[in-house]
Amino acid sequence: MSLRDEIEATLRAWDAYETGRGSVAVIDFDCAPTTTDTEPAANRLAVHRRLTELRARATEAGADRLTTRLTADLAYLGALLGQHPHLNDYVQATQGCPAAGWQDGYITHRGDQARQALTALGIQWGPDTVRDLNAVEGPIETDDAPDAIRQAAADYETAVRQVTGSTAPFELNVEMTEVDAYWAYWLDGAGDRIRLRLNLRRASFTKVAARQFALHEVLGHGLQGASWSARAAAEDVPWVRLMSVHAPQQVLLEGLAQALPLFVAPDDELLVTRTRFDHYNQLVRAELHTALNQGASIAELADHARFRMPWITEAAIADLLTDRGANPQLRSYQWAYPAGLDWFANLAQADQPTRTTVLQAAYQDPLTPNDLTALWPEGPAIGGQGH
Template identity: 85%
Template structure:
């Protein structure tokens, strides 16, 4: 058994241990599904010791991709065991990029772009912005959402396949759930089987949201993961074939999925406005993420959130801070959203050959932030250049 396969075996035993005790899953998409049953690990500490041994071997072998993945696994597992590394160290180890953040002027600039787009639609910047935007986007009934997402995915699929070069098949299942969690939509799966869950407790359904999440979840995460699976089925790929949100491919996944409308439907005014609005919101969340982990007080953080995002509700502020401060998985994973959308939103403004080169590479392999930056050296630093 080679090193990659040993790592995957260990990750499967860890996943079985966590899910068996009702904890958060370790594997979110399996690009090399197997029917062989997996025995759960004995404990988190046993997994930690095994991953440590494997990392020493990958480092000695010069297997950089495997070492980077094990670095992420050890950092996340260490957090589950009680470690609380400084945010930048933790995010660098897990997501593969710094948690440097963005300067005030840049965040304000992206906010002005969002404000201008909203003004064009007749939507004012203030406490009612989010509500008015949802109204303009065309609310639909909950039971209409799955069909609307499927139809939008079918409409966009040829364009996504053309720009990414992917010919991989995938089979989509749409389910509904009611979960007290931060997510409104979640995608997981194995091989060419993709499952999209709609969290009815969090999701609001509009015609624009259906188009957005057809691109984000189905043709972003779903087709991308199925494309990696198809490649792994025919090539002896040098990367771990089990995707986890605490690992460094997540910046690519969340970044491209959020920004995909800018590549596929740039003339859709409503969808472009939503994407610009989300971009700004993510940059503000990044500010709060950093400040919280640097010891800022809760009242100060809440005031800043209300100042930057006057439409945000107190319950959302509370969840935002809790997720980024107290949850080991989300303290890492949620950084992928601002880091990713900012880099890919900038990429959408680059020349066509650069865009094509990056997007086609992104549907072949689960690229890390450093691998993305190598494809576009003129691009910005992923994770920000510092506040």
């Protein structure tokens, strides 16, 4: 058994242990599905010991991709075991980029862009911004959402395949669920089978949201996972074929998925406005993420959230802070959203050859932030320029 396969066997056993006890899954997308039953690991400490041994072997072998992945796994597992490292160290180990954050002037600039786009639609900046934007986007009934997302995915599929070069097939299953979690839409899968879950507690359904999440979940995450799976089936790839949200491919996944409208639908005013609005919101969430972990008081954080995002509710602020401060998975994973979206939003303004190179590479391999930087050295620092 190769070192990569030993790592995958260990991750499968860890995943079986976590899911068996009702905890969050370790594996988010399986690019090498198997029908073999997995024996759950004995406990988290046993998994930690095994991953430590595997990382030492990967380091000795000079297998940088495997070492990077094991570093992320050990950092996340350490957090599950009670460690609470400095945010920058934790995000660097898991997401593969620093939690430097963005300067106030840059966040304000992105806010001005979002405000101008909203104004062009007749929407004012204030407590009712989200409500008014949803109204302009065209609300749809919950029961109509799955068909609307499927139709939007079909409408955009050719365009996404053209810019990414992917020919991988996939099979989509859409499910309705209702869980107390931060996410409104979640995609996972194995091989060419992808599952999109719609969380009725969080999701609001509009015509624009259907287009946005067809691009984000189905043609972003889903087609990417299916594309990586197709490559892994055709050749002996050097990377771990089990994707986890605490690992450094997540900046690519969340960044490109959020920014896809800028590449394939730049003339869709409503969709681009939503993307610019989300970009600003993600940068503000990153501000709160870093400030919370630097010791800012809850009152200060809540005031800043309301100042930057006057439409945000108290419940949303409370969930945002809880996720980024107390949840080991989300303290890492949530940083992928601002870090990834900001980099890819800037990439959308780069020259066509650079855009093509990055997007096609992104559907071939689970690229890390270092890989992305190597493909576009002139791009902005992933994770921010620092305060």
